[in-house]
Amino acid sequence: MKNIETTLRNVGTVSLVGAGPGDPELLTIKAVKAIAAATVLLVDDLVSPAIVALAPPGARVIHVGKRGGCKSTPQAFIEKLMVMAAREGETVVRLKGGDPFIFGRGGEEVEHLRAQGITVQVINGITAGLAGITSLGAPLTHREHAHGVLFITGHVRPGDSDTDWRAIAATARDARLTLVIYMGVRGSAHIQEELLTGLPASTPVAVIQHVSLPDQRHALTSLGQLHSTIERDQLTSPCVIVVGDVVRGVAAARAPEALRRIA
Structure with missing residues (x-):
């Protein structure tokens, strides 16, 4: 004993x-x-x-x-x-x-x-989805643009059923939600295609790589150009993808030209 x-x-x-x-x-x-x-x-x-x-x-x-x-x-x-x-x-x-x-x-x-x-x-620690968009000068929620936020992974375990992106797109549209997608770079073409069934191609998107680190970089684009932007700018993991009207706040805080780019 x-x-x-x-x-x-x-x-x-x-x-x-x-x-x-x-x-x-x-x-x-x-x-x-x-x-x-x-x-x-x-x-x-x-x-x-x-x-x-x-x-x-x-x-x-x-x-x-x-x-x-x-x-x-x-x-x-x-x-x-x-x-x-x-x-x-x-x-x-x-x-x-x-x-x-x-x-x-x-x-x-x-x-x-x-x-x-x-x-x-x-x-607890600050999650990259929040820190990333904050570093660009925009919020995840906004009384006029987003009534909530959905954190979701773009990667599922082998053998698991695929995420129902079409349902997520419809919910984001109807409930006015910001989508924050982790680990979504590799599946960006599929995610883009499925989200476009419920969200406009003009929906603003920010892709942020190496959040908060000295080598952080980002691209502002639209949902219709998400995958091509990732390929063009050679954005790789780790990245977070933020989808929704709050991203317009990034452009507004930086330059009129950027706002036109995601319009």
């Missing part, structure tokens, strides 16, 4: 920490504190080196990249590493780009850790 009690006392903790879109200055104070206290960090590909550098000198950093179209660390192996480290008494930080609960598999990891009796906390 004494050995069991000692083992339980020695079990460490796990924090799922949102690293935000990349800029270290967009981290929350709580995230910085968690990173500074970590003894083991499991780091996603999209976390910038400047954020990883906030870890203590003696901390063990394990890169567990997960990126669409590239070789990825299996999710089950990542979860196993977290459990093993916590049972060894480590203070574990699972460092994720954006927010752990927005397309970050945070829900799966929390469920697994709790089932193993591991204490886990979630520290």
